[in-house]
Amino acid sequence: MPIKNLLKHRRISQWIITSINNGYFKPGDKLPSEHALAEQFDTSRQTVRHATEELVQRGLLERQRGSGTYVCGNAFQTGFSPKRIGVITTYLDDYVFPGIIRGIEDVLTAQGYNISLGITHNRHTDETACLQRILDDNVCGLIVEGTKSSLPSPNLPLFEELRSRGIPMVFLNGYYREFSQCGVFQDDVAAGRMLTEHLLKNGHKQFAAVFKSDDLQGLKRFEGMCLALTAAGIPVDDQRILWFTTEDLQDYFSGDMDAFVLKRFGNATGLICYNDQVAASVSELLKRNGKSVPEDISLVSFDNSPLATDLAYGFTSAVYPSVEIGSEAAKLLLRCIRDTTFREHIRLEPNICYRSSVRNISDEVK
Numbered sequence: 418m419p420i421k422n423l424l425k426h427r428r429i430s431q432w433i434i435t436s437i438n439n440g441y442f443k444p445g446d447k448l449p450s451e452h453a454l455a456e457q458f459d460t461s462r463q464t465v466r467h468a469t470e471e472l473v474q475r476g477l478l479e480r481q482r483g484s485g486t487y488v489c490g491n492a493f494q495t496g497f498s499p500k501r502i503g504v505i506t507t508y509l510d511d512y513v514f515p516g517i518i519r520g521i522e523d524v525l526t527a528q529g530y531n532i533s534l535g536i537t538h539n540r541h542t543d544e545t546a547c548l549q550r551i552l553d554d555n556v557c558g559l560i561v562e563g564t565k566s567s568l569p570s571p572n573l574p575l576f577e578e579l580r581s582r583g584i585p586m587v588f589l590n591g592y593y594r595e596f597s598q599c600g601v602f603q604d605d606v607a608a609g610r611m612l613t614e615h616l617l618k619n620g621h622k623q624f625a626a627v628f629k630s631d632d633l634q635g636l637k638r639f640e641g642m643c644l645a646l647t648a649a650g651i652p653v654d655d656q657r658i659l660w661f662t663t664e665d666l667q668d669y670f671s672g673d674m675d676a677f678v679l680k681r682f683g684n685a686t687g688l689i690c691y692n693d694q695v696a697a698s699v700s701e702l703l704k705r706n707g708k709s710v711p712e713d714i715s716l717v718s719f720d721n722s723p724l725a726t727d728l729a730y731g732f733t734s735a736v737y738p739s740v741e742i743g744s745e746a747a748k749l750l751l752r753c754i755r756d757t758t759f760r761e762h763i764r765l766e767p768n769i770c771y772r773s774s775v776r777n778i779s780d781e782v783k
Contacts, residue, residue, distance in 0.1 A: 429458050429468035431583030435557040435754060437477070437488060440500070440529075444490045448478070500528075502750065503551040503559040505535040505544070506589070512694065512722050513739040517589065520743020521560060528751060537564045539632075539663045541571055548575040552582075558750045559586045565631040565663065566591030585753035587746050591633030598760040599753060601746040605634050605719075608735035608767035609641020612689060612717040615733065615769065617649050620779030621687035621715060625657040627699060629691045635660075638719060642689055657683055661691075670698035675706055686778060688716045693724040696732050711776035721770045731772045738765055 436442045449457070454465045469486050472478040479489050502525055508514045518534075525532060533554045535547030544564040551559060552575070559579060563570065570576075570593050579586060580596070588600035616624070626642060629635030643653055659681050661669055669678060679702075682688065690696035696718035700710055710716045710730075718725060718734040725734040745763050753759050 426460075426464045426468040426471075427581050428583045429454060429460075429465060430471055432458075432757070433469070433472060434477070434555060435583070442488050444488050446488050447484075448486045448488070450485065500530045501533055501554060501556050502530050502747075503533045503535065503554065503556040503561070505537060505547045505551070505559070505561040507537050507539045507562050507564065509534075509536045512724075513720055513737050516739025517743040517746075520740040520745075521747045522743075523740075524744050524747035524751070537562075539564050541565065544570075544572050545575065548572055548579070552578060556584060558754050559584060560589065560746050560750055561586060562589040563591055563593055563596075563633075566593060566633040567636050568631050583757060585750060585757060587750045587753065589742060589746055597762075599749060599762070601742055601749060601763045602765070603634075603735075603737055603742065604764045604767055605637035606641040606644070608719060608769075609638040609689070610645045611641070611767060611769055612719070612733070612735055613642045613645035615771070616687035616689070616715060616717060616775060617645065617651075619687075619715065619775050619777040620781065622651055623683075623685045624651070624654070624687050624689065625659070625682040625685035625714075626689040627659045627661065627691055627695050628689075629662070629666075629695075630660040631662045635691055638689075638691060654683075657681060657685055666695070666698070670695075670702055672702075672705065675702055678702060679706060682714070686714060687775075688714050690716060690718045692720045693718045693722040693730075693732060693734055696734075697724050697730055700730055710774050715775040715778075717775060725770065725772070727772060730774070732774045733772050734770055736768045736770055741765065 433448065442448065451462045451465045455462045469478055473480060477489055478486050480486050504521055506514055506517060509518065522532060533551060533556060535550060537543040537547055541564055573593065573595060576596055586596060586599060588596065590602060592600050624646065626639070628639045646653055659678065668674065688699065690699055696716055699716065703709060703713065708714065716732060718732045720737040721734040724730060725732040742765065749761060749763060
């Protein structure tokens with residue numbers, strides 16, 4: 418069968434599966450005729466027959482001679498899961514992730530969907546296992562936070578397989594270049610710009626930063642910082658930008674590299690951290706070395722997690738609306754399931770929660 422027709426036969430079979438998942442077709446219902454499906458998908462009756470035969474072999478459909486093709490009465494007892502959505506995130510039970518999951522669950526369970534959850538720990542091998550399980554689960558949609566989204570992914574063939582089956586995907590926080598059509602994001606560029614502008618308004622002109630290089634969020638937050646500094650006529654000093662990957666973070670802030678990190682910060686008075694976890698690690702590093710926030714260096718961060726609160730560290734931090742991110746992703750996915758041609762990027766505007774981690778030094782630098 419030609420490649421073009423092969424892709425169409427997968428689209429047809431996935432449309433049938435999704436229609437059963439959504440309750441549009443119920444056990445015992447008769448499918449449209451081969452002629453009607455061929456017109457709907459602009460293909461041949463042979464391609465339609467190939468798609469439905471595959472589902473007959475899987476026990477989801479049955480043919481009745483002289484009558485047509487029907488959804489099997491025991492379809493849901495053959496390993497087929499009705500109304501199941503795959504959800505893959507990097508972490509689960511800490512930081513901002515419980516809010517994301519809660520937002521997703523609130524929307525999907527209200528619509529009668531089940532969730533198949535996978536956790537990657539931001540490792541490609543774990544993402545591989547999650548995607549393979551999602552494919553086996555016959556989900557009708559996927560919400561996914563891509564692993565190391567700023568890097569080429571070895572799992573693109575698995576994502577391509579999902580796409581070829583007609584399974585809609587909505588990405589969180591970042592996305593792979595090849596799968597950028599649907600997603601829900603915080604506007605990280607705007608958040609980085611706003612935090613940098615806050616330091617500028619408080620008289621800071623010497624900047625250092627710690628950013629994550631293997632996730633798209635890190636690059637976008639850095640971009641926002643650059644835009645603000647450029648507009649203020651302040652050069653970005655590469656020597657003071659400390660980049661880390663997922664595997665590096667613990668090594669940078671375990672204590673063994675304190676001298677290296679402090680040397681990179683130089684005489685900066687303003688420090689921008691990739692997120693509150695990093696900011697907490699930096700704060701502890703400074704404390705070990707007789708320095709403090711904001712007396713010796715002012716610090717801003719991202720996500721406004723529990724770590725940023727006054728009871729913890731009191732960081733000025735860009736608010737990450739975790740529950741809203743999750744609920745908007747679920748709503749977007751449901752719309753994509755109803756209309757397989759729908760595409761949208763939802764980018765949420767940031768807010769800043771101001772706390773005591775920034776000192777006004779305007780009078781000192783005049």
